[in-house]
Amino acid sequence: MRARLGFEIEDIRGLLSMAKRPNASCQEADRIARHHMKGVDRRINQLNLLRKEPPANDR
Secondary structure: OEOOOOOEHHHHHHHHHHHOOOOOOOHHHHHHHHHHHHHHHHHHHHHHHHHHOOOHHHO
8 A cells, every 4th residue: 555655554663663762763764765765766767658659540
């Protein structure tokens, strides 16, 4: 299941848990955000490839 911004529910739970520990390292939050951005970049690339394909009725 994905939340509205595309983060996995478990990632959101982890981020919320980290917010309760303001003195904790930000490394885990950074890891979650970087992982998410890789997925976003992958989806953007896939959509750009689809945009370049001719419509099905033009084939």
